[in-house]
Amino acid sequence: MLDLANAKRVVVVGGGTAGWFAALEMRHAFGPQVEVTLIESEQIGIIGAGEGSIPNFNLALQRYGIDRERFMAATQSTVKLGVRFDGWRTGAADDRYHHLFSTVRGDTSLLDWAEQGFYPLSSWLMSEGLPLERYPAVQALVERGASQQEVLAWLDMHPREAYAYHFDARALARFLRGEAEARGVKRIEGRVKQVVMDAGRVTALESDAGRLEADFWVDASGLARVIAGKALGVPWESFAQNLLLDAALPFMLPHRDAHPPLLTMSHAMKSGWMWVIPTQGRLGCGYVYSTAHIDEAGVLAELRAHWGCEIEPVNRLRFGAGRLARCLESNVLAVGLAAGFVEPLEATSIAHTLYQLSFFGNLVQDTHHVVAESSIAQFNREVSNAWDGILDFLLMHYDTVRSDTAFWRDAAAAAQTPRYRDLKRAFATRTPRLADLVPYQMGGTIMFGIPSWETVGFAMGAIPRDAAARQLRGLSAGAQLRLHAAAESLRAA
Numbered sequence: 491m492l493d494l495a496n497a498k499r500v501v502v503v504g505g506g507t508a509g510w511f512a513a514l515e516m517r518h519a520f521g522p523q524v525e526v527t528l529i530e531s532e533q534i535g536i537i538g539a540g541e542g543s544i545p546n547f548n549l550a551l552q553r554y555g556i557d558r559e560r561f562m563a564a565t566q567s568t569v570k571l572g573v574r575f576d577g578w579r580t581g582a583a584d585d586r587y588h589h590l591f592s593t594v595r596g597d598t599s600l601l602d603w604a605e606q607g608f609y610p611l612s613s614w615l616m617s618e619g620l621p622l623e624r625y626p627a628v629q630a631l632v633e634r635g636a637s638q639q640e641v642l643a644w645l646d647m648h649p650r651e652a653y654a655y656h657f658d659a660r661a662l663a664r665f666l667r668g669e670a671e672a673r674g675v676k677r678i679e680g681r682v683k684q685v686v687m688d689a690g691r692v693t694a695l696e697s698d699a700g701r702l703e704a705d706f707w708v709d710a711s712g713l714a715r716v717i718a719g720k721a722l723g724v725p726w727e728s729f730a731q732n733l734l735l736d737a738a739l740p741f742m743l744p745h746r747d748a749h750p751p752l753l754t755m756s757h758a759m760k761s762g763w764m765w766v767i768p769t770q771g772r773l774g775c776g777y778v779y780s781t782a783h784i785d786e787a788g789v790l791a792e793l794r795a796h797w798g799c800e801i802e803p804v805n806r807l808r809f810g811a812g813r814l815a816r817c818l819e820s821n822v823l824a825v826g827l828a829a830g831f832v833e834p835l836e837a838t839s840i841a842h843t844l845y846q847l848s849f850f851g852n853l854v855q856d857t858h859h860v861v862a863e864s865s866i867a868q869f870n871r872e873v874s875n876a877w878d879g880i881l882d883f884l885l886m887h888y889d890t891v892r893s894d895t896a897f898w899r900d901a902a903a904a905a906q907t908p909r910y911r912d913l914k915r916a917f918a919t920r921t922p923r924l925a926d927l928v929p930y931q932m933g934g935t936i937m938f939g940i941p942s943w944e945t946v947g948f949a950m951g952a953i954p955r956d957a958a959a960r961q962l963r964g965l966s967a968g969a970q971l972r973l974h975a976a977a978e979s980l981r982a983a
C-alpha cells in the first residue's frame with residue numbers, strides 16, 4: 491500500500507519537460523499542504539529534444555491552468571495539425587501521406603456516424619483508395635500553407651478541432667519552471683549523488699546541495715534513471731528487437747516557407763528518418779538512425795545531399811527503446827525518459843508522460859492519498875499497456891514494402907509483437923475497432939484512436955481496400971443512401 495495521507499513533502503528529481511510537468515501535477519494532486527520540491531543539475535542539463543506534441547498537450551494546459559497565448563509566446567510555439575510522412579512506402583517523390591489530428595469537416599466528425607462499430611465515411615474513402623486526409627477541413631489549411639494567425643483564428647472558431655504544438659524544448663522547460671514556481675514549487679540546484687533507502691523505501695537523497703528527505707519521489711531524471719532504474723533496480727524491458735533506431739543527430743535550419751508548416755515532417759531516409767519541426771524562429775530537425783546501419787559521417791553526407799548545405803549538429807543523442815517494468819514502485823513514480831522511450835516518431839513521449847501524470851494524480855485524489863496494492867498493480871499494468879499501444883502503432887509505420895536499403899529491409903523484417911501481427915490479421919478482414927484499442931488504454935484514455943490507426947494502417951497497406959469495401963456492403967438501404975450523398979461531396983472535394 492502507498493499511504494500518502496500524512497505526506498508532507500514530495501521531491502521531483504529532474505528539471506526537463508517531464509520533471510516540471512510532474513511538479514505541476516504533484517502540486518495539483520496533493521494540494522497546498524504538501525511541499526513540492528524539484529532538484530535538477532544545470533551541469534547535467536536536459537536532453538533538449540522533444541519539440542512536437544499531440545492534442546493531449548491542450549488538456550495539460552487546461553489541467554494546470556496555463557494560458558495558451560503566454561505558453562506559445564514563451565516557447566516559440568507553432569500550431570501542429572498532424573504529421574506528414576514522406577517516402578515511407580516506395581521512397582518515390584510522390585510517396586506522401588498525412589496523419590491529421592482532426593476528423594472534422596464543417597460540423598461533422600468522421601466519428602459522428604458509426605454503424606456496427608465502424609465509420610462508413612472513412613471506410614468509403616478507403617474502399618475508393620482515397621487517403622483519409624481527404625476528409626478533415628484542416629487539410630485545406632495545410633495545403634495552402636495558411637499563416638499561424640489564420641489557423642489560430644480558425645481553430646478558435648471551430649472548437650471541435652484537435653490540434654497540438656511544435657515548440658522549443660529548452661524554452662518549454664524554462665517556461666514550465668516559471669509556472670511551477672509561481673504555484674509554490676521550490677527548486678534546488680544540485681546533483682543527486684546517492685539514494686538512501688530503508689526497508690525498500692526511498693527515505694532521502696544525498697546531493698551536492700545537501701540531504702533531501704521526502705515521503706514520495708518522482709524520478710524524472712531522464713535517461714540517467716537515478717532512482718527507479720539505478721537505486722530501486724526496476725527491470726528494463728527493451729523493445730530493441732522491434733524498433734531498430736537508437737541514435738539521433740539534431741540540427742537547426744532557417745525557415746524556407748512564407749509561414750511555418752502546419753505539420754511535423756517525417757522524412758524517410760536511407761537508414762532511419764528525419765524530423766523537421768517548425769517553431770516560430772527556425773526549423774528544428776534531426777536524423778534518427780540505426781547505428782547498426784549508418785555512422786555519423788554517413789548521416790552527415792546524406793543530410794548534405796538532401797538539403798544542399800553543410801549541416802552542424804547541435805547534439806548527439808543515443809537511446810534504447812523500451813520501458814521500465816513498473817513505473818510506480820515503492821514510494822517512487824518514474825516519468826518521462828526515466829520511465830520509458832520508444833523513438834521520436836509520432837511524438838509519443840511527452841504525450842505518454844502527460845497521460846501518465848494525470849492518471850497518477852487522479853488515482854491519488856480518488857483514493858484520498860492511500861493507494862491499495864491492487865490499484866498500484868493496475869496502474870503499472872495500464873501504463874505498460876499504453877507503451878505497448880505506442881509500440882504496436884509504430885510497428886505499423888515500419889511494416890513497409892520499401893526495400894531499397896538494408897535498413898528498410900531490416901526494419902520491415904524486425905520482430906513484430908504477437909499483438910500487432912494479430913491485429914493486422916483482423917485488419918485484413920475489417921477496419922480497426924474500439925475493442926482492438928481498449929487493451930492499450932491508460933486511465934480511461936487511448937493515445938491513438940481509430941482514425942489514427944486507419945490513417946496509417948491504410949496508407950501502409952495493413953488495411954486493404956477490400957476490407958473497408960466489404961463492411962460497407964453490409965449497410966442497410968437507408969445507410970447506403972446516406973453514404974451515397976456524402977460520397978458525392980467527398981469525391982468532389
Ligand SMILES: Cc1cc2nc3c(=O)[nH]c(=O)nc-3n(C[C@H](O)[C@H](O)[C@H](O)COP(=O)(O)OP(=O)(O)OC[C@H]3O[C@@H](n4cnc5c(N)ncnc54)[C@H](O)[C@@H]3O)c2cc1C
Nearest residue numbers: 504505506508536537539540542682711712826827839840
Ligand atoms: C531524438 C529525440 C527526439 C525526441 N522528440 C520528441 C518529440 O518530438 N515529442 C515528444 O513528445 N518527445 C520527444 N522526445 C522525448 C522528449 O525529449 C522527452 O520526453 C522530454 O524531453 C522529457 O525528457 P525528461 O524530462 O524525461 O528528461 P531530460 O530532459 O533529460 O531531463 C532530465 C533531468 O534530470 C536531471 N538529472 C539527471 N541526473 C541527475 C542527477 N544525478 N541529479 C540531479 N538531476 C539530475 C537533469 O539535469 C535534467 O534536468 C524525443 C527524444 C529524443 C531522444
